[in-house]
Amino acid sequence: MSVHSAGIILYRFIESKLQVMLVHLGGPFWAKKDDGAWSIPKGIYEKDEDPLAAAKREFREETGREVDGMFIDLGEVKQPSRKIVHAWALKHDFDTSKIVSNLFRLEWPPKSGSIQQFPEADRAQWFEVQEAREKILRGQRTFLERLIVQLGYTPENAGASHYFE
Template sequence: MPRKSAGLLLFREKTGELQVLLVHPGGPLWAKKDEGAWSIPKGEFEEGEDPLDAARREFEEETGFRAEGEPIPLEPLRQPGGKIIHAWAVRQDLDPSRIRSNTFRMEWPPKSGRQQEFPEVNRAAWF
């Protein structure tokens, strides 16, 4: 069974231009990577979990904000590795400098035996 993720694509209109909110993953593996690293806030969900509920949960965990607009379902996307992404567009404005992401722990540097904590998302921006 393919892995599945769910996420929200926030959008707004600013000076007559449509903009979307994307987030950049945190942690040392992404620290010097920018191009191709940005995505919508999303995460995997379990069998039986409602994908929209998972998308809202992931958005709040990764940004610290609640999604408030009416969700518009988007066509699911299959990534080259087989993972299926379920997404909803939501009209909402927020200040990306105010995000507060959840964190994760990992051994860093590798093979050091030292555990460090990093934000799952280290920044967000409107594109």
């Protein structure tokens, strides 16, 4: 049985350049990693749960903020872990300095018997889409590509200030 996860990727345009908001994965494993250590805010949902409602809940849990609006369905992608992620995009500005993530418990250091708490997301940041391709987890890059296609965004039309604003 596959595990299903749902998430939301925020996007905006600054000087007509497409930016996406990603969260850095929390916990000691990811602490010193940067490229390939960022994700869309997402989490697991149950079979009988509405995936978009779950994505909104997970966004709130990982950022401390609620979002709503006209969502763009980016479909599903099977991750290397075999987890199936369903994502939506939403045009929305967001102050990344104010995220407050929920916590998870982990024995750390391993086999120490000491249980510590870590945030699921330790920070959030806006990235221009080209840089986001390097930062995001490899299995989630497809969502960036689908967003670019849905928006009809290309680096050539990014300079047209009237195009996306």
